[in-house]
Amino acid sequence: MLGRRYDDQVCSAARALEVVGERWTLLIMRDVLLGVVRFDGLLASLGIARNVLSDRLAGLVEHGVLERVAYQRHPLRYEYRPTAAGRELAVVVVALMQWGDRNVPSPDGPPRTALHATCEGELVACLMCPDCGEPARPGEVTTRSNRA
Template identity: 60%
Template sequence: MLRRTYDGQTCSIARTLEVVGERWTLLIVRDAARGVTRFDGFLDSLPIARNVLSDRLGTLVRHGVLERVRYQDRPPRHEYRLTAKGRELMPVLLALMEWGDRHLNDESGPPVVAEHAGCGGAVDVRLTCRECQGSVAPAEVVTREV
C-alpha cells in the first residue's frame, strides 16, 4: 500500500492525519464511540476489507487511540475500546458531522444527532475564546506560527 506521509511538515494537523487521516479510520473511531468493540462488529458496520480493518485498528492501538483488551482466552479474542485519548476525538467527529449536516444533507434531515447522555440535550461543537470566553465565528479565527 502506498503510504501518504507528511514528512518535513511542522504542523499539528499533518501529524494528526498520520494517525487518523487514512480512509476508514475516523469511521472506526465513530463506531467505537457508538459502542462497537469487536473486530466482527466493525466488519458488520463498515464495508471494509478485513486486512484494511486490521491495519487501521493496529495503527489506532499503536497511537493510543484504542486499547486492545482480551475478552476470551480460547481462542484468544480481543475488543478494541476507546481510550481517553480516543474520546478526545469526539469534537472532531462532531465538527465533521455538523459540517456534513449543513452542507451535504438531503431533505430528510440529519441521520444522527448528538445528545448529552445526562439530560438528553443537543450537543454541538462551538468555537470559544479562551481569553474572553466569547463565541468566535469561523471567519474570525486566524492562525500564526509560534
C-alpha cells in the same frame, strides 16, 4: 504538492492526519465511540475488508488512540476501547458530522444527532475561547506561528 506522508510539514494538522487522516480510520473511531468495539461488529457495521480493518486498528493501537483488551480467553478475542486520546476524537467526529449535515445534506435529513448524555440536549461543536468564554464564529479564528 503533498506526498503520501506529511513528514516534512511543520503542521499539527498534518501530524494528526498521519494517525487519523485515512477515511476508514475516522469511520472506525465513529463506531467505536458509539460502542461498536469488537472486530466482527466493526466489520459488519462498516463493510470494510478484514485486512484494511485489521491494519487500521493496529495503527490506532500503536498511536495510543485505542487499546486492545481481551474479552474472551478461549479462543482469545479482543475488543478495541478508546483511550483518552481516542475519546477526544468525539469532538472531531461530531464536528465533521455536523459539517456534513449542513454542507452535504441528506435528502432525508441528518441520520444521527449528537446529544449530551446528562440532559439529552443537542450538542453543537464549536470553538470556545477560554479567556472570554465566547464561541469563535467562522471568520473569527486566526493563528500565529510558534516558530522563530
